[in-house]
Amino acid sequence: MKYNDILKPMFILLLVVLMLPQMGCDNSVSNDNSRVIERDFQQVYKKYKDQNKTLFSVFQKKMTEKEKFYLKFLYAYMPLNDMADYPGEFFLNNVRLAMAARDSFSWGSSISEDVFLHFVLPYRVNNENLDTARIVFFKELYPRIKDLPIEQAALEVNHWCHEKVNYQPTDSRTISPLGAIKTAYGRCGEESTFAVTAMRSVGIPARQVYTPRWAHVDDNHAWVEVWVNGRWQYLGACEPEPVLNMGWFDAPVLRAMMVYTKAFGKYMGEENVIDSQNKYATLNSLHNYAPTKDIWVKIQGEEETHIEFGLYNYAEFFPIKSQDIKAGAFAHIKTGLGDIRVFASNKSGHFAIKKINVSDVDTVFIELDKRVGNEFNMSFENVPPVEKKPASVDAVGTQANKKRLSEEDQIRSDFISSFYDRERLKVLAKEIGLNADTLWPYMKEARGNYSEIELFLKKGVQVNKQNLIPLLQVIAKKDLHDVSADVLLDHLKWFKIFNGIECDHRLVNKYILNPRIYLEGLSPYRAFLQKAFDQITKDDVSKAVKEVVVWINGHIMVDESSNYYKVNISPQGVFNMKTCDSFSRKLFFIATLRSLGIPARLEPATHEAQYFNNKWINISFDQSYKNDQPEMAKVKFAADEDYDIEPLYRVHFSIAKFKDGRFQTLHYDWEKPLSSFPEEIEIEAGYYQLLTGNRMEDGSVLVNQQFVNIEPGSQQELKIKINEDRKALKEIACCKSFNLNDSLSVLGWIDPGSEPGNHFFNDFKSLRDTYESAKVPFTFFCTDKSMKAEIVENTYEGCIVKEDSDLIVLKAFYEQTKLSREIQLPVFVVVDNNGEVYYHSSGYNIGTSEQLLKIYKRLLLQ
Incomplete structure (x- = not known):
């Protein structure tokens, strides 16, 4: 920079x-x-x-x-x-x-x-x-x-x-x-x-407030509070309403279990503090939005205990609060009125898991009745806070606000229209001697940052034309939005391969040429680190790596508490400061090796630092540099029985290893289908939790947890057992004259440009092929004909898209069914040929596309 x-x-x-x-x-x-x-x-x-x-x-x-x-x-x-x-x-x-x-x-x-x-x-x-x-x-x-x-x-x-x-x-x-x-x-x-x-x-x-995880859907959300007239009031960021304390998330936040915000500095105020540290405080703002209750937990035993209050979301129990308590002390949380999982463990290897309903209890006593290595199953239903309707707000100026929103959309569209186009690209391609079609994806994705990418291309062809496009291919799409030409030129100009390294070009591009390691902002570290480590061995990979690790151990001090926003420190910043958190140390090690021309990465599942020398080798930053490799095993994931929808990682299942007193979820790709996993995957031997969840239409989740030992050198099959809802579906309303398809069908009213509408289609795309193969009759309604093209683009052949400009059809449906008095898009219903309605959702709901499909398939069988 x-x-x-x-x-x-x-x-x-x-x-x-x-x-x-x-x-x-x-x-x-x-x-x-x-x-x-x-x-x-x-x-x-x-x-x-x-x-x-x-x-x-x-x-x-x-x-x-x-x-x-x-x-x-x-x-x-x-x-x-x-x-x-x-x-x-x-x-x-x-x-x-x-x-x-x-x-x-x-x-x-x-x-x-x-x-x-x-x-x-x-x-x-x-x-x-x-x-x-x-x-x-x-x-x-x-x-x-x-x-x-x-x-x-x-x-x-x-x-x-x-x-x-x-x-x-x-x-x-x-x-x-x-x-x-x-x-x-x-x-x-x-x-x-x-x-x-x-x-x-x-x-x-102003401050950013957010629910780290919703209780009723697999997602999270962040918004803004402003200090106005002596109190905190909220608004949806970049989503203007005519008044404060109004947003599309008014209803879902009533079901929240936690709402966070951070206060910079030593906080002396009166708000509920979740975590008070020397440099900051994490505040609990939930009471501003939803009913809350104080829960106290005491562990029976004579040791210090680590406690996590876990909220089910994304196929894991996310700790909305963690606390270490001494023997005889109480752990405390102020939270919403739904279910949470209490996990407690001590350093002797004992632990306990207990699901509690916040509405039913206030003090919980727990005995650590399990031991690391115990194999057992645990199933339960996890229930979120009940759905409530927000207080209606009669906001003056609603129509004027809508008009302004449309005008603001046009202002933004005019700016976007100034981005790079193919006519300018022809001139650039001719100037630098590269194919225009090859360049177009990068210039298009650069958006308003196109001048930096154009400058990089013009200068880069003079520096290292061969690796110009490969460098743009391996960085993230978002990097094209904000990276500078100078940063990219540093990595292009100073790219090299260590003497004796033999690996294919894909590995070289991804793990040497690539400046991106994790989620850090890209920085120009390659030339700097090559100069800083110019005395490192030049022709022996193992020896060079050892010298780098020894230097790190001797010069870099680890401070886990001071980098509290978890922003990765740049490699140059680590070198100059000589202090960093342990994760930034891993990134520094990897950046140094890549600068020297040695392939290095974070291991995809565990995020351990690795380098490549005919195989991937883990690195430990202990003072002895033992370079001991973990004992490994092979596992195969297999579906236990037919399920309506193919299980997805971090949606329906996950696997977590017990490490440092808690179960830590492995970092496989989110939403990765079960069928996309290799026949066998190699993981570290140890004690694991295999967790599955089936979220139902009311937001409840049928949870199943298997605790298993994965022995060193073993080959084990792990069954993905997803508990199913066996209850017969019942009609919730009837509208005899309503069904448009004379068959079981799905109907939806949606604004694809709104955040809830965008969320729906983002979820829908992973199931679009399943909908199409099942030939689900789906009719979409939009309020303006200009929305039709975007809806068609996001759906499948056989879907019907109609205009319901003043929501006349939806209003008639509500008039007959009495399902709702207020309209909050998107709205979805499943209705049969008799006009009997079996499912209705309104407003923001992640996972709606999955719920619709499951309901549709169950009704076909029923």
Whole structure:
């Protein structure tokens, strides 16, 4: 990253901001808090001043006492990755921008110092790549909101966000706010990061809130809270509504079991704290959205115990809270009124699993009655909180808001139309001597970042034409949205293969040429690391790897607590800082080996660091460098019996190894069909949990857990046993005159451009072939003929698409069936030839396509 290129325009714009009329405010922090912040800053300074001297040199610059205090606050509590990867000037400029924003708007003087410190000053929202969005956003937003009260300003900022970004699913790396603008879309985590950055850029306190997992569907969601008129109020990020506290997720959040947000710094507020650390606090905001209850758990025994409160989602029990308690102490959670699984274990190898219904209990006593190695099965039904209807909001301005949404969609579409086209591509292809059809997928996917990819291609043909396209092939699609030409050129120019390495080009491209290792932001590390390790053995792979590991063990200190946002530290940042978390250490090792020309990777299932020397070899970073390899076994996954739908990994089943006191799910590809697994897969020997889940139409899950030993050198077959719902389906309503197909059929009303509609089709695509082969009669209704083409594109031959412009058909259906008073798209029903309705869903529901198919097939047999 060229920080000078970032800081120069940032400084110029900062001068402009500081010249704007200032409202003035006199906020102060208590003397006690000031002393705590000063103490924590001094601890950080003493710990890291020798590792990164340039980071602290910014304090030698001229600044006011208030600027220095805020800068010390950031330094005292910033995560380790930011210390390693960004210069001090970046943080000082963010301090000045936050102060200028507070002084530029009428609401600035009403924001308390405590709220400002935690929810305006911080430059980071979650795990995004950082950039200079704060100054860019302020410049655009100031004229639009300078004369508005804070509530209207927050709504207006969200309209601006919608002009720039809308929802589309993407991979798990969180792109920077300016990268989101270039892309013009993002997943909910990116939309909410983008919107919080925009709010803070104009001095509106804001935070990202999210449910880490829903209880009733396999998904999660993130949105935004803003501090308006003395309280936190919510909005859907980049999804403007006419008022605050209104969003499409109003109904599903009533069934949530946990809602998180993070407070940067040492939190002294009054909100419920899930996890309080020196540098941050994780807050539980669930009480703002859904009924809650306090649950207390005590373990019988004399040892310290690790406890996880697990929520079923994505074929695992995700720990919505983890806690280590001493003997005789209680573990505690405030959660929603559904089922959770309590898992408890101690260091002696004893553990227990207990499913509890939060509505029925408040205190639970558990005996650790199982031991690692015990083979047994456990089945139960996991029930989410009951479905509830949100309070109706009679929002003034709904029609005007819809009109604005349409206008904002057009603004974004106009921007997208400026992206690279084939006419420009012809000129580029001719200039660099490459085939236009070969180049088109990359220039098209680059979206608003096309100038960087074009520059890379123009310079790259002069550097290493042979590996130009292979490099673009191996990076992630999202990388094309925000990577710079300089980063790609570093990896192209300095690519090499270690002397004596023999492997095919696919392995070379994926595990040497490829700069991407996991979900880190791409950085130019190859030339730097080649120079840093130029004394490494040049012709013996094993010896070279050992020398790298010995260097890491001797120079890199592991700090697991300070990198609390889990953002991977860049390889150059690790080298310079000499401190990182253990996962960033793995990435540093892999980056170093790739730079030296040795294939290296994270093992796909366990994420252990590996290098290739005729076979993949695990690396352990112990001081002795034993290089001991784990004992392995082979397993085969097999369906226990016919199931309506082919089991998918992390949807219907998963496998987890017991390690470090807990079961850790193996990282096979999400939604990977059972039939796509190899005949046999090699895994580490050990103690495993094979878990399956069958989610039913009400959100409940039929869970089955098998606990098995996988012996070293063994070959074992693991049966994927999915418990089925054997209850006969009953009609829930009747509409004699309604069925349009005179047969059992599925009907759906959908807006494909909305986030719930987008979610449906994203799920539907994995089952589209199954629907088509089963010849399921499916009729889709849309509210506008312009939506038809998109629906047809996402469905299969035989589907019918009709227009129901004012939802007249749907309203008539509801009038006759009384299934709902309010319309929340998408709506789906399964109805037979007698007009008897057996299934109805409305609004946001992940997995609806699977439920529809299962209901349809069961009714055929019934």
